[in-house]
Amino acid sequence: MQVSVWRGAEQGAFQTFEVPRHASQTVLDVVTYIQRKLDPTLAYRYACRVGMCGSCAMTVNGVPRWTCRTHIDKVAVNDKLEIAPLRNLPVIRDLVTDMREFFDKWARARGEFHGKTTRQEDFARISPESENRKQVDAGIECIGCGVCYSACDVVSWNPDYLGPAALNRAWTLVKDERDVRTIERLRAVAGDAGCHACHTHMSCTERCPKHLSPTAAIAGLKREIMKATLKGEL
Amino acid sequence: MSFRTQTTLWIAQRASAAVLALCVVVHLVTIIYAVRGGLTAAEILERTRGNVAWFAFYSLFVLAVTVHAPIGLRTVFAEWLGWSGKSRDWFLLIFAAALAWMGMRAVVGVFA
Numbered sequence: 441m442q443v444s445v446w447r448g449a450e451q452g453a454f455q456t457f458e459v460p461r462h463a464s465q466t467v468l469d470v471v472t473y474i475q476r477k478l479d480p481t482l483a484y485r486y487a488c489r490v491g492m493c494g495s496c497a498m499t500v501n502g503v504p505r506w507t508c509r510t511h512i513d514k515v516a517v518n519d520k521l522e523i524a525p526l527r528n529l530p531v532i533r534d535l536v537t538d539m540r541e542f543f544d545k546w547a548r549a550r551g552e553f554h555g556k557t558t559r560q561e562d563f564a565r566i567s568p569e570s571e572n573r574k575q576v577d578a579g580i581e582c583i584g585c586g587v588c589y590s591a592c593d594v595v596s597w598n599p600d601y602l603g604p605a606a607l608n609r610a611w612t613l614v615k616d617e618r619d620v621r622t623i624e625r626l627r628a629v630a631g632d633a634g635c636h637a638c639h640t641h642m643s644c645t646e647r648c649p650k651h652l653s654p655t656a657a658i659a660g661l662k663r664e665i666m667k668a669t670l671k672g673e674l
Numbered sequence: 675m676s677f678r679t680q681t682t683l684w685i686a687q688r689a690s691a692a693v694l695a696l697c698v699v700v701h702l703v704t705i706i707y708a709v710r711g712g713l714t715a716a717e718i719l720e721r722t723r724g725n726v727a728w729f730a731f732y733s734l735f736v737l738a739v740t741v742h743a744p745i746g747l748r749t750v751f752a753e754w755l756g757w758s759g760k761s762r763d764w765f766l767l768i769f770a771a772a773l774a775w776m777g778m779r780a781v782v783g784v785f786a
Contacts, residue, residue, distance in 0.1 A: 597753035631680035632752070662684075669681050 441516060443470055445482065446524040449531045454522065455479075467500050467507035467515065471523060471535065484535040491649065494585030498535050499524040504590040506649045526590040528603075542586050542603070549606040549634075550625040555618045564618045575615040579608045579657050581650050588644035588654055600633040604644035604654030607635050611657035614664055623673055626665050630674065635661040675763065683745050690742035697735040722784040729785045736777030744770040 441461050444454040457474050468486055475482040486496035491509040498507050500515050501522050515521065529537035557564065566573050588604040589595055595603050602610075610629045613619045629635050635658045644654040668674045708721070722728050744766040751757040751766075 594753075627677060631677035632675075632758075634677070636680060636684040637749075665681055666685055669678070669685065674678060674681065
């Protein structure tokens with residue numbers, strides 16, 4: 441199999457390697473083979489290898505994917521593969537991107553939980569069947585891999601845009617009945633850099649390896665912000 | 675520009691889109707109805723002159739366009755041309771005024 445791998449940082453070029461095919465081979469297997477057998481200077485990032493940590497995402501044949509959960513059989517075209525770093529993030533070296541801006545945006549979207557109770561008090565009792573909790577459950581499994589952020593065209597056009605993952609996180613907290621900073625959070629995610637920048641292309645939802653729908657979360661934020669604005673709460 | 679103003683602009687664009695959706699349908703149906711058996715200036719003016727309902731409808735149409743188009747262009751300019759900030763917003767304010775003036779001039783032209 442012929443594999444083109446991005447070498448360099450923002451400036452660089454694709455380097456081609458010949459890699460043997462195996463049954464059930466993943467893209468991460470291929471990258472690991474190249475680093476261990478062909479060129480030990482290749483930089484890439486991974487940890488768990490089983491789709492839990494979210495650190496091995498790369499652009500495979502133009503599409504952002506978890507490399508550990510992507511089988512070669514599904515993505516190779518004519519026995520060829522092109523592996524590049526994630527789009528919309530600065531490249532540190534080869535296949536490694538700088539994720540700082542991505543996570544800073546989670547903080548900017550007020551992605552941290554603020555409860556009103558202390559550890560001395562009883563657990564909050566939230567029914568799993570409640571509408572709010574169902575909305576939280578629909579988005580809570582995000583592991584922060586950056587695939588949606590890389591797939592999003594609005595991030596490319598508007599670098600200030602918070603992006604699908606940060607907004608999805610904000611939505612799960614807006615719908616969390618224990619959290620007390622809803623209005624502050626809605627303020628943080630409103631406007632040109634927030635949920636109102638989303639064009640509903642749904643690339644994030646299409647590409648999310650966890651099959652979450654940040655698009656639905658963003659639509660939810662737009663609704664809540666509209667309600668808060670009309671009530672004069674924003 | 676504050677996030678409140680940006681949010682208000684977004685709401686204004688969605689609301690004006692809803693108005694436009696209705697206006698465009700009524701406008702198209704009216705055109706198709708009006709051109710049956712040919713169309714003359716005299717025939718148009720006969721229908722529009724002094725017609726308050728017609729005037730109100732097209733004034734609303736012009737207002738919706740005036741609100742909708744500049745807000746949409748605001749995003750297009752930022753994303754496609756990298757043009758944002760006060761110079762863009764002032765330009766679009768002037769553009770909105772021009773749309774309102776040209777639109778209302780046309781409406782008044784066939785009403786009066």
